[in-house]
Amino acid sequence: MLAKSVIHRINIAKGFNNCTARLYHNKREFYKFKLSKLNDVILRGEETTCQVQTSDVLYYSSNRLPSNDPCEDRIVVGRVPSSDMYVFSVIDGHGGYQCASAIRHRLIYYLALYLLPQAEITWRKPLNKDDWVQPIDGDNSMAWMKDQTFDVKTASSFVSRYRTRLLEMSEHSDPCHQVKAAFQNLDEDIGAEAIPEGQRITKDTVQRLLTATSGACTAAAVIDNGRVHVAGLGDCRVVLGKRNSEGGVTAHVLTEEHRTYNPVERERLIREHPHEDEDIMFFDERVCGVLQPTRAFGDVILKWSGREKMLLEYVFDETSYIPNYISPPYLISTPDVISFNISPDDVFLIIATDGLWDGLSDDLSVKLLENKPDKVNSATWLIQNSIAHGNEERLSRVLSIPPGPLCRNIRDDISVIVVYFNS
Numbered sequence: 001m002l003a004k005s006v007i008h009r010i011n012i013a014k015g016f017n018n019c020t021a022r023l024y025h026n027k028r029e030f031y032k033f034k035l036s037k038l039n040d041v042i043l044r045g046e047e048t049t050c051q052v053q054t055s056d057v058l059y060y061s062s063n064r065l066p067s068n069d070p071c072e073d074r075i076v077v078g079r080v081p082s083s084d085m086y087v088f089s090v091i092d093g094h095g096g097y098q099c100a101s102a103i104r105h106r107l108i109y110y111l112a113l114y115l116l117p118q119a120e121i122t123w124r125k126p127l128n129k130d131d132w133v134q135p136i137d138g139d140n141s142m143a144w145m146k147d148q149t150f151d152v153k154t155a156s157s158f159v160s161r162y163r164t165r166l167l168e169m170s171e172h173s174d175p176c177h178q179v180k181a182a183f184q185n186l187d188e189d190i191g192a193e194a195i196p197e198g199q200r201i202t203k204d205t206v207q208r209l210l211t212a213t214s215g216a217c218t219a220a221a222v223i224d225n226g227r228v229h230v231a232g233l234g235d236c237r238v239v240l241g242k243r244n245s246e247g248g249v250t251a252h253v254l255t256e257e258h259r260t261y262n263p264v265e266r267e268r269l270i271r272e273h274p275h276e277d278e279d280i281m282f283f284d285e286r287v288c289g290v291l292q293p294t295r296a297f298g299d300v301i302l303k304w305s306g307r308e309k310m311l312l313e314y315v316f317d318e319t320s321y322i323p324n325y326i327s328p329p330y331l332i333s334t335p336d337v338i339s340f341n342i343s344p345d346d347v348f349l350i351i352a353t354d355g356l357w358d359g360l361s362d363d364l365s366v367k368l369l370e371n372k373p374d375k376v377n378s379a380t381w382l383i384q385n386s387i388a389h390g391n392e393e394r395l396s397r398v399l400s401i402p403p404g405p406l407c408r409n410i411r412d413d414i415s416v417i418v419v420y421f422n423s
Contacts, residue, residue: 039392042399043384047377050077050139056223056342057086058422062141063379064415065355065387069403072097073353073413074104076220077142078133080112083120086136087111089220090415092236092353094291096214098207099298102190103216105148108133109158110182111222113165115175115229126162127155153208157189176337179222179231187297187333194300195308201315209315215291215299218335219255219351221419226342228349230254231335234293235354241366243345249370251362256336258295260285265294273327280324287330288322295332303329342421349419350382355412359386369418379416387411 047063062075072093079086087108093100109132113121124131127150135142150158172178194212196205217234230238232255240252258265260282269287270278283289287302301309301320305328312320350365360368365382372381388395401407 039395039399043380044377046141047380048077048139048141049377050136052086052136052422054084054086054422056084056226056422058420060088060417060419061378061380062415062417063377063383065383065413066403067355067407067411067413068097069407070097071403071413072100073355073415074100074216075141075415075417076104076107077136077139077417078108078145079136080108080116081131081134083112083116083224085112085115085222085224087220087222088349088351088417088419089218090236090351090353090417092217092234092355092413092415094215094217094293094296095299096210098211099190099214100216102211103186103218103297106154106158106186107182107218107220110161110186111179111220113158113161114178114182114185115222115224118166118168118171121162121165126159153193154189157193161185161189175227175229175339179229179337180334183218183231183233183297183335184333190298191300191303195311206315209312212298212300213312215293215296215331217258217293217296217353219353220335221349221351223342223419227339228342229337229339230349231337232256232258233333233335234258234296237350237352237354237357237362239350239352239362239365241347241350241369242343243347249347249366251366253362254338258336259292260287260294262294269294269330273330276324276326281330288325290322291331293331295334297333299331302331342423344423346421346423348378348421350416351419352382352416353412353414355414356382356386356416358412359389378418378420382416382418383414386414 043065049059049061051059060077062077064071064073064075074091074093076087076089076091089107091100091103112132129148133145135145191212194208217236219236219238220231221238222229232238235257237257238254240254241249242252244250256262256264260266266282269281273281281288286292287294290302291299301312306325309320348369360382368382368385369378372378384395387398398410401410
């Protein structure tokens with residue numbers, strides 16, 4: 001038998017090791033707790049959940065997770081006063097944030113101008129923001145709407161569109177046509193405002209050119225008195241979650257992706273530019289070797305004539321030359337638009353930039369929302385699963401990289417809105 005003193009020393013050593021193991025375990029749990037809290041802060045930094053309680057919309061959730069610095073995505077949620085019209089939109093900027101920021105401030109005005117009946121427009125003053133757009137009560141993330149104002153050029157553009165709209169002899173009964181008109185006219189105004197009236201180049205001129213030369217893809221849902229108008233421009237996506245006969249929820253994609261790998265878009269461009277070489281026009285799977293989206297706001301470098309583009313070279317002192325730039329415009333700002341009546345089977349809409357869909361399929365996103373934990377923001381839940389697929393360690397690694405060039409190499413900016421119907 002071992003001496004009692006030896007046995008005692010062994011027990012002390014065992015106790016010390018057990019204590020060390022417990023200490024290490026507790027320390028590791030503490031750091032895991034801290035990391036979990038940090039992930040939570042980063043993920044939920046811009047999340048919003050807001051009750052609407054109308055006959056059409058019960059509530060919505062939104063969130064944005066930047067990867068660029070500054071972030072090039074924007075989210076727009078607002079209502080048109082004295083009407084049943086609500087607008088939900090995500091905007092995916094590229095080549096800078098300026099165009100996306102301009103679209104965020106102006107899109108609802110143009111949609112309201114072209115979708116409201118003429119009788120509803122006549123009493124609204126064109127430059128009184130309270131007549132056109134308001135944040136939804138309780139959504140503090142959209143408080144900027146209360147303070148936004150027109151400048152001289154944007155005011156002139158909108159007043160001109162307002163007067164033209166009032167002089168229209170007949171109402172367009174097709175809301176899809178009106179949504180397209182809103183998108184196209186807004187894009188035309190952004191391009192026209194960038195061209196200075198005289199020879200003098202000011203700071204304001206440079207800012208407008210930055211807005212016009214950067215670009216933005218957009219997905220928007222306008223919900224108005226039991227109808228939904230969905231517009232897609234570029235590579236953002238809208239997915240409808242619809243109740244099926246078995247009681248589950250099925251994904252229905254409502255938008256087309258306007259990219260060079262979409263055969264429909266390639267055929268359209270070939271048809272519009274019949275005398276151009278396809279290999280050059282789609283070089284490196286980009287339009288003229290420059291851009292993947294085939295439709296977008298801004299991006300005048302692929303819309304303006306060679307004469308107009310000389311302004312860019314003069315102001316920015318760098319070439320805007322694109323080989324075989326023969327028959328612009330190569331990009332258009334006409335969205336695909338569909339309209340439908342809200343049915344009792346319609347559960348929710350997911351409106352998101354392409355950063356979300358890089359990591360999630362349409363079916364999986366709907367399934368995730370169908371089985372979402374209680375008291376978790378729907379948009380945050382989708383973003384979390386898109387970048388980490390339920391892996392906490394991967395989530396921590398991805399979120400530990402601050403917005404900037406390295407983060408952009410790993411993932412894109414992600415913006416999501418989930419609208420729940422009151423069906």
